[in-house]
Amino acid sequence: MSSETIDSDPLDQLEAEAERRETQVLIIGGGFSGIGAAIRLRKAGIHDFTILEKAHKLGGTWLHNTYPDCGADTPSVIYSFSFARNPEWDRIFAKQPQIEEYLDRIADEYGVTPHARFNVQVTNASWDDDIQRWEVDTSEGTYVAKYVIAAAGPQHEIAMPDLPGVGDFGGDQFHSANWNHDVDLAGKRVAVIGTGASAMQFLPKIQPLVGKLELYQRTPPWVMPKMDRGLSEGYKNFLRRFPAINRAIANAVYYGSEGLQYAQRHPKAMMQIQKIGARHMRSQVKDPALRKQFTPDFVMGCKRILFSNTWYPALTADNAEVIAAGVAEVTQTGVIDTNGDHREVDVIIWGTGFRVTDPDISHRVTGRNGKKLSELWQGSPQACFSTVVSGYPNAFVLLGPNVGNGHGSVSTLVELQANYIANAITTAEQAGLESIDVKQRVQDVYNAEIQDALQGTVFNAGGCSSYYIDVNGRNSSIYPWTTLRFRKDTAKFDLDDYETTVAAPKSIPVPA
């Protein structure tokens, strides 16, 4: 106990104690990851856990993103938990409201919702070696937890370019992840900045409404046809009656998407696949000059592959203009591009994505070394099995560094990581351990192998600059092998990989 606490007023002390809640496992975030981890903990017989979610409900990405036509780019048959395949999807690629609904339902069905506390933001989490616990400061007081699982989302903190004049703009402006539904776009001059996955969905939807649409395109993306369609009641009925068939379809789609991983390791193979994208463009864009403007100068897969049947028709519509430049400055009335041209607009929509390699949570978590994760990482996140970081005992991160693979479904990765975490906690509890901390050497070997395997892949050698590559030029996002291999990495928890402590904590009893 610190001298500060001893000297303080006993009433204040009592109040502070009352605000200190204890939980065995604290989960930060209630999206796909937080829900998936919670379900897996329950399955492992761990019921003393709390989810803290700063929003008013569960759903994560699928609660926060409500832009027009927001939906999945992964077939929903696999963008769902393997133990809860869903026969109810209305489309092959479900839209946001139905994914949010799915997560709500699963959280209820698997007994997760009662563990969640909403409108609670985690502001700081520090490991205390004396008591062998995490002290977690939140907007509703302090939690003391033996284990912490960060499930705060890899695509949650929006990325806004730091441009002069952004604050001076006199019209409406918003990021796609904070869509302002009060702004009526009808007949307006609208600038869209960015050509990522979100812009690909909302731009074709707003193009027919707006007066003038200007897309600021620094680099054109590769766009593949989207094999989407509505699913009939008859088909859904069939899946309801035969869940094994739904699972078999999911397996087929899963293994099909794993195939892409092999091509991603060989840019030449990706160049064959990108011919489908080139054909798609040729079939939709007749003007050779425009086709030239829309053709990427990098190999497909170097940036995230995008899917749309409506992107090119929207961009070639009469009210649309593609400006092959970035934005240099925002003025009170419009946008100045990197060629120095100024265009007046009424609304700016920032489709500029997320801070993937500099997650906010890394600025809030302090390990046994007294360092925040962000100070340790210096812009290049590293973990072992994408899940544990040496020096941060009893802490886990979902969808952490080098877990993405540019194909397949994030829900698969969450399940594999949650499995590892549940095994870790169960093993530690059974062995009567106070803390487990992955060995630095194990983490270093793991990361060296990853970085080695990434050399020559389309992600590193595809000729683009992408959000996979961090500020130090290191690929901190991508796992270079199949998820089948990641399944193997995470299937077993090996205590030999860890430093452990067995000392009884000084002031907090070991949870039952």
Ligand SMILES: Cc1cc2nc3c(=O)[nH]c(=O)nc-3n(C[C@H](O)[C@H](O)[C@H](O)COP(=O)(O)OP(=O)(O)OC[C@H]3O[C@@H](n4cnc5c(N)ncnc54)[C@H](O)[C@@H]3O)c2cc1C
């Ligand atoms: C528009 C969009 C479409 C996508 N489509 C696909 C797709 O088709 N396929 C695919 O595989 N992936 C897709 N993704 C990636 C997607 O982010 C993941 O699939 C998944 O939803 C991530 O889940 P998560 O729980 O890790 O993070 P999130 O869903 O982002 O949830 C994190 C939660 O943590 C909360 N939180 C954050 N910080 C704190 C804090 N300090 N205190 C308390 N709570 C906090 C947030 O409020 C949020 O609710 C998409 C992403 C976006 C943005």
